[in-house]
Amino acid sequence: MPQRCTRGFTLVELLVVISIIGVLIGLLLPAVQAAREAARRMRCGNNLKQMGLALQNYHAAHGLFPAGYLSYATSTGNVPAEILIDSETWDAAPGWGWGAQILPYLEQGSVALAIDQAEPIWTPEFAQVITSHLEVYLCPSASGDRRPFTLLDEPGNPRLIAGREIVVGRSHYVASHGQESCWGECGASRRGEIFTNIYNSTTMSIDIDGDVSRVADGPFYRNSRTRMRDITDGTSNTIFLGEHSSALSDKTWVGVVPGAFIHPIFFSPENGPDAAATLTLVHAGPSGGELDITGFPIIHAVNFPTFHVGQMFSEHPGGGQIGLGDGSVRFLSEDINLMLFAELSSIAEGELIEEF
Secondary structure, rough: OOOOOOOOOOHHHHHHHHHOOOHHHHHHHHHHHHHHHHHHHHHHHHHHHHHHHHHHHHHHOOOOOOOOEOOOOOOOOOOOOOOOOOOOOOOOOOEEHHHHHHHHOOOOOHHHHHHOOOOOOOOHHOOOOHHHOOHHHHHOOOOOOOOOOEEEEOOOOOEOOOOOEOEOOOOEEEOOHHHHHHOOOOOOOOEEEEEOOOOOOOOEEOOOOOOOOHHHOOOOOOOOOHHHHOOOOHOOOOEEEEEEEOHHHEEOOOOOOOOOOOOOOOOOOOOOEEEEEEEHHOOOOOOOOOOOOOEEEEEOOOOOOOOOOOOOOOOOOEEEEEOOOOOEEEEEOOOOHHHHHHHHHOOOOOOOOOOO
């Protein structure tokens, strides 16, 4: 019987097949990555949508939106002996932020019941609950840390209260303070500078006396009591919430602890540590006295290369998502007109908002 010869692959044919498979994988991989990012972006937008609805429900129940964070009110810097206060910023107990105040409206009633917002964040009985990992406050696209983090002081050491470190749960979302910021300068300095016209950069010095409402022109700030009727620019034209990835700096849903500082994970010529209010809040600029290295006022939209700890920062390609005052969610390009971004950040400046 004649023998049959079985022919195999030559080395050249095998290499051709491997090359073809490699090309196919190279073509498919970006599509797979894009599909995954689209799913992550959708989940992130859903988180913001839930927070927006929670804010609406909070307003329906209380007649106003939650404060950016709660602090003992003082116009002199003097407080009762049992109240912890930062002598520079006048941030004081109890410190609970907007994210903690809306917990009952995010189906987080068990976490809300475990804290008492009349007591300070750093009360030892709350040490466990304030480290809670809440998925609604975490963006799937954020590459930074998702775990609780220890609060730091200005030099970068743990912020100790009664000898204890304060560890808080993380958030990738922040609330808008408006164009102006009132962090470290809204305490002992007593006076501040605000922009009276963002188009010609005119400014005015005002007496603050601990009242942040004299500076802030956005919906959330220390002891804010913003109501629907205050948003004369229109809720659909006003940014309430936005993203801030932990790849840039740490944020928390818990609130503000006096004496804490936020440090950038990476540095730029324009960024550095900032006061505790930036644990929960950001602003758009321009802010009185905040100038770039050339002397011009800074407006930092989403992902703007100042990389301030007090600005919005997202890892979605091309921009980031925001929650508007009407509860809707929009994606803003990082190339958005800077003046438009500033206009969207204030609640009652009377600017004419173009389509965005």
